[in-house]
Amino acid sequence: MFSLTQRRLFSVLFRGSVTKTFKNDHAFKSCPHLRKISTSCKRNTVMPAWVIDKYGNNEVLRLNNNTMFPVINYPNEVIIKVQASSINPIDVNMRNGYGSASLNMTRDPLNIKSSGNEFPLILGRDVSGVVMECGLSVQYFKPGDHVWAAIPPWKQGTLAEFVVASGNEISLKPKCLSDTEAASLPYVSLTAWAALVNSCGLNKDNCPGKRVLVIGASGGVGTAAIQLLKAWGAHVTAVCSEDALSLMMNLGADDVVDYKAGNLKEQLKSRQLFDVILDNIGGPTEKLALQFLKPWSGASFVTLVTPFLYNNDRLGIADGMMRTGITLGSKVMKHLSKGIHYRWAFFTASGPSLDEIKDLVEAGKIRPVINKVFSFSDVPKAFQKMEEGHARGKTVIQVSESS
Numbered sequence: 098m099f100s101l102t103q104r105r106l107f108s109v110l111f112r113g114s115v116t117k118t119f120k121n122d123h124a125f126k127s128c129p130h131l132r133k134i135s136t137s138c139k140r141n142t143v144m145p146a147w148v149i150d151k152y153g154n155n156e157v158l159r160l161n162n163n164t165m166f167p168v169i170n171y172p173n174e175v176i177i178k179v180q181a182s183s184i185n186p187i188d189v190n191m192r193n194g195y196g197s198a199s200l201n202m203t204r205d206p207l208n209i210k211s212s213g214n215e216f217p218l219i220l221g222r223d224v225s226g227v228v229m230e231c232g233l234s235v236q237y238f239k240p241g242d243h244v245w246a247a248i249p250p251w252k253q254g255t256l257a258e259f260v261v262a263s264g265n266e267i268s269l270k271p272k273c274l275s276d277t278e279a280a281s282l283p284y285v286s287l288t289a290w291a292a293l294v295n296s297c298g299l300n301k302d303n304c305p306g307k308r309v310l311v312i313g314a315s316g317g318v319g320t321a322a323i324q325l326l327k328a329w330g331a332h333v334t335a336v337c338s339e340d341a342l343s344l345m346m347n348l349g350a351d352d353v354v355d356y357k358a359g360n361l362k363e364q365l366k367s368r369q370l371f372d373v374i375l376d377n378i379g380g381p382t383e384k385l386a387l388q389f390l391k392p393w394s395g396a397s398f399v400t401l402v403t404p405f406l407y408n409n410d411r412l413g414i415a416d417g418m419m420r421t422g423i424t425l426g427s428k429v430m431k432h433l434s435k436g437i438h439y440r441w442a443f444f445t446a447s448g449p450s451l452d453e454i455k456d457l458v459e460a461g462k463i464r465p466v467i468n469k470v471f472s473f474s475d476v477p478k479a480f481q482k483m484e485e486g487h488a489r490g491k492t493v494i495q496v497s498e499s500s
């Protein structure tokens with residue numbers, strides 16, 4: 098097999114024959130702003146990026162101005178100039194080593210690098226930016242398009258000047274949002290979509306009248322989930338701390354439960370049972386919440402907090418997968434016998450789903466909820482903020498001055 102350096106060299110040498118660049122594009126010729134970006138893109142073989150060279154605390158984050166410029170390896174890929182990004186809990190967890198067993202394996206799909214050689218690793222999943230270059234099989238996008246996306250965690254991330262994404266992971270950015278606003282939504286809204294739509298089968302036709310409980314409602318995923326559910330007419334009960342009550346009401350929640358105000362079980366008992374519960378917290382909360390679903394009526398419990406990657410990290414892929422299968426299988430069977438569908442959900446990168454979210458944003462049904470915006474040079478501070486918890490929406494990174 099080819100070494101990584103050889104593969105990069107081939108990609109650079111043959112790039113002209115497998116990609117469409119800005120320079121061939123009519124829009125490019127007529128737009129000085131884009132021409133400027135493209136020129137810098139073409140001239141540089143390196144770019145600034147926040148990388149880690151080993152797992153650990155915030156001290157492992159390093160701004161490297163000489164990070165290798167990304168190249169298109171497959172004809173369905175695009176290179177995006179990152180205008181804004183954001184931080185999610187997975188970034189903090191990955192910095193600490195979370196997912197290293199499974200994600201390293203897939204981050205190098207051609208298996209060119211040996212295991213454990215994933216560094217320097219770029220974190221950051223969200224991007225709002227401009228397409229610079231397209232592989233030849235990319236049909237729906239062209240250089241110069243303003244796009245947003247969430248990049249899967251097994252790929253290099255978006256805390257960099259440029260990032261590579263697949264054409265099927267990106268979507269045209271909602272025109273009504275700035276880059277910093279747009280970068281706050283893809284990862285969390287696609288996670289909410291994966292949980293509510295893909296796992297629980299909710300959609301705009303069957304949501305009206307459904308009672309949904311969102312636990313951990315004040316964070317990134319929760320704020321996106323509430324808005325998606327309200328856009329489709331569900332009755333939403335949000336579980337959060339007291340200081341997030343007004344945020345929840347502003348987002349449209351019908352009922353709010355303050356989990357710090359006292360006995361959560363007693364508070365939930367005073368409500369009617371739910372058709373769907375979205376759990377963003379896990380642990381003891383899962384056990385407690387499962388009692389509050391309508392049994393034998395198709396009700397679903399879906400959690401985002403699963404031991405899937407932890408098991409692989411701890412036990413290795415084979416044993417980890419087996420442990421995960423046993424845990425999930427036994428929980429599914431246990432709750433099915435009580436008339437409840439029990440599910441785990443995972444973020445799924447999807448341009449088509451982002452297209453639908455874009456429509457909801459442009460219709461004014463979903464809006465960004467931004468906790469704080471940090472500059473690119475302050476990425477470590479943004480990680481620190483994320484790590485401190487108590488998020489109220491999203492922590493966003495302004496990568497380019499013009500975002």
Ligand SMILES: NC(=O)C1=CN([C@@H]2O[C@H](COP(=O)(O)OP(=O)(O)OC[C@H]3O[C@@H](n4cnc5c(N)ncnc54)[C@H](OP(=O)(O)O)[C@@H]3O)[C@@H](O)[C@H]2O)C=CC1
Pocket residue numbers: 185186187285288312313314315316317318319336337338356377378382400401402403442443444486487488489490
């Ligand atoms: N499976 C997957 O693919 C994915 C999983 N996740 C996971 O989902 C979870 C939520 O993600 P995200 O929304 O981005 O995280 P955030 O950190 O943005 O939000 C978490 C929120 O939960 C609140 N919270 C903490 N404890 C409780 C509690 N006991 N009851 C109710 N609310 C609580 C926090 O505020 P406060 O403490 O002030 O109450 C905070 O607002 C994370 O654990 C994340 O790792 C996220 C994305 C994808």
